[in-house]
Amino acid sequence: MTAPFVLVGDTVTVRLTEAEVALLRQLPALLAGVGHQVGDPAAQRLDYQPHPDDPDAATAYADMLGDRLERERRHDRMAFEASLVGEAMLDIETADAWLRVLGEARLSLAARLGITEDWQPDSRSRDPQIIALNYLSYLQDALVDALLGGVELEG
Amino acid sequence: MTTTAPVEVERPETGERSDIDLGWNVVVWNDPVNLMSYVVLVLRRLFGYSVDKATRLMLQIHNEGRAIVSSGPLERAELDCHRLHGYGLWATLERA
Numbered sequence: 001m002t003a004p005f006v007l008v009g010d011t012v013t014v015r016l017t018e019a020e021v022a023l024l025r026q027l028p029a030l031l032a033g034v035g036h037q038v039g040d041p042a043a044q045r046l047d048y049q050p051h052p053d054d055p056d057a058a059t060a061y062a063d064m065l066g067d068r069l070e071r072e073r074r075h076d077r078m079a080f081e082a083s084l085v086g087e088a089m090l091d092i093e094t095a096d097a098w099l100r101v102l103g104e105a106r107l108s109l110a111a112r113l114g115i116t117e118d119w120q121p122d123s124r125s126r127d128p129q130i131i132a133l134n135y136l137s138y139l140q141d142a143l144v145d146a147l148l149g150g151v152e153l154e155g
Numbered sequence: 156m157t158t159t160a161p162v163e164v165e166r167p168e169t170g171e172r173s174d175i176d177l178g179w180n181v182v183v184w185n186d187p188v189n190l191m192s193y194v195v196l197v198l199r200r201l202f203g204y205s206v207d208k209a210t211r212l213m214l215q216i217h218n219e220g221r222a223i224v225s226s227g228p229l230e231r232a233e234l235d236c237h238r239l240h241g242y243g244l245w246a247t248l249e250r251a
Binding site for chain 2: 050065069096115144
C-alpha cells in the first residue's frame with residue numbers, strides 16, 4: 001500500500017483515494033458544528049481552561065485570548081479544505097493544519113463516543129463513527145511519521 | 156541519560172501576587188486519544204526538544220498522568236499553553 005504522506009524536503013506529498021477524500025471532506029463541517037448542540041461532549045473536550053482553580057486568572061486569560069483559538073481553528077479548517085484533493089503537495093504550515101484538523105476530529109469523535117480510557121483501534125467494529133475514528137488515527141499517525149522525519153521548530 | 160526533575164520550593168501564601176514572578180509551569184495531562192507519536196511531534200515542534208527529551212516527557216505524561224513541559228513567566232507560559240491547546244493537548248498552568 002502506498003504511504004499517504006511522504007516528506008520530500010519542505011513538502012509533504014499526499015496520495016489519497018476518492019473514498020478517503022470524500023470522508024475527509026466531512027471534517028470541516030463536523031468541527032464547525034462542535035458545540036451547536038447543548039451538552040456536546042466534543043465541545044467540552046475542546047474547551048480548554050489553563051487556570052482551572054483560579055477564576056480571576058481564568059478571566060484574565062480569556063480576556064487576553066479572546067476568540068484567537070477559534071480563529072486559528074477556522075483558519076486550519078479552511079487551509080485543510082482548500083488543499084484536500086487526491087494528490088497534493090503541502091508545505092509544512094499546511095501539513096500542520098492537517099495535523100491539527102485530524103487531531104481535533106479524532107478528539108471530537110472520541111468524546112462523542114464516550115472514550116475515556118486508553119484506547120486502541122477496534123478493527124472489527126461496524127460502527128461508522130468508530131470506523132471513521134480508526135481511519136483518522138491511521139491517517140494522523142502516517143502524517144506524524146512523515147513529519148517526524150523533518151521537524152522544523154517554531155520560533 | 157540525565158533527568159531534570161523539578162525542584163520543590165516553598166513559596167509565601169500571601170494570597171496576593173508577588174512582585175517577583177517566580178514563574179509558572181506548563182503541565183500537559185494524559186488523555187486517552189492523542190497518539191504517543193503525535194505528542195512527541197508537538198513537543199518537538201513547539202519547544203525544540205530533542206527526540207529523547209520529547210519522548211521522555213511523552214512517556215511521563217502517559218505513565219504518570221502529567222508532566223511539566225515548560226516553565227517561565229506567566230505571559231510566556233500562557234502562550235505555551237495556548238499553542239498546546241491549538242494542537243489538542245490538555246495543558247494547564249501552575250505556579251513553579
